[in-house]
Amino acid sequence: MAEKTVQSLEGKLIVSCQALPHEPLHSSFIMGRMALAAKEGGAYGIRANTKEDIKEIQSNVNLPIIGIVKRDYADSKVYITPTIKEVEELMEVKPEIIALDATGALRPQGVTLDDFFCELKKKYPHQLWMADCSTIEEALHADELGFDFIGTTMVGYTEQSKDDRIEADDFKILREIIAGVKHKVIAEGNINTPEKAKRVIELGAYSVVVGSIITRPQLITKSFAEALTK
Numbered sequence: 001m002a003e004k005t006v007q008s009l010e011g012k013l014i015v016s017c018q019a020l021p022h023e024p025l026h027s028s029f030i031m032g033r034m035a036l037a038a039k040e041g042g043a044y045g046i047r048a049n050t051k052e053d054i055k056e057i058q059s060n061v062n063l064p065i066i067g068i069v070k071r072d073y074a075d076s077k078v079y080i081t082p083t084i085k086e087v088e089e090l091m092e093v094k095p096e097i098i099a100l101d102a103t104g105a106l107r108p109q110g111v112t113l114d115d116f117f118c119e120l121k122k123k124y125p126h127q128l129w130m131a132d133c134s135t136i137e138e139a140l141h142a143d144e145l146g147f148d149f150i151g152t153t154m155v156g157y158t159e160q161s162k163d164d165r166i167e168a169d170d171f172k173i174l175r176e177i178i179a180g181v182k183h184k185v186i187a188e189g190n191i192n193t194p195e196k197a198k199r200v201i202e203l204g205a206y207s208v209v210v211g212s213i214i215t216r217p218q219l220i221t222k223s224f225a226e227a228l229t230k
Helices: 028-041 049-062 085-093 112-122 134-147 170-178 194-202 218-229
Strands: 011-017 045-049 065-068 097-101 128-132 149-151 184-188 207-210
Touching: 011 028, 011 049, 028 045, 045 049, 049 065, 049 085, 065 085, 065 184, 085 097, 085 112, 085 207, 097 149, 112 128, 112 134, 134 149, 134 170, 170 184, 170 194
Parallel strands: 011 045, 011 207, 045 065, 065 097, 097 128, 128 149, 149 184, 184 207
Antiparallel strands: none
């Protein structure tokens, strides 16, 4: 199963295969086929949402998976693997890496990232963890906490990063994170061309995650349609 080792992700493409309930491709079966198409195209890893999708993907491809569960809670802005409930669901299918929101926002019931991650490390000491961050400061903190992978997933999606874009100024945020942390950095977020994907690896990212521009046809179609109406 050497193909499935996390080491195989170095310098390679990870494709995010996700479709939320309101999206046309929402279906575990479809995400499994999407992952297979991604593998045939040259992906070395998959990022996926929910244990159901991950189980189906695992039946289609033998690639390492970054698993998440997106779930909204009324008392928190955190929606990527926000509580132990979501982690326990993921542990039923055992993705190689579990990603979770590592921003400064409090989790449901006022739980801090520090306390939550401490609980996870004690309960699942052999699991690999990815921090989905939105700022350089959050990335540095996640690195100190001991996350195995530091991701730029949330750049531009939080109040503290709403004016930022990962690709701005030749990926300045990414470059500063890579320079400041000791753990592996996974570039993710608005990396929507092959040239950008190649550039982040050149800058020192361990891997690159690409999602919507590959796996969300409604958004790809929209970009073409809007270009014709301008």
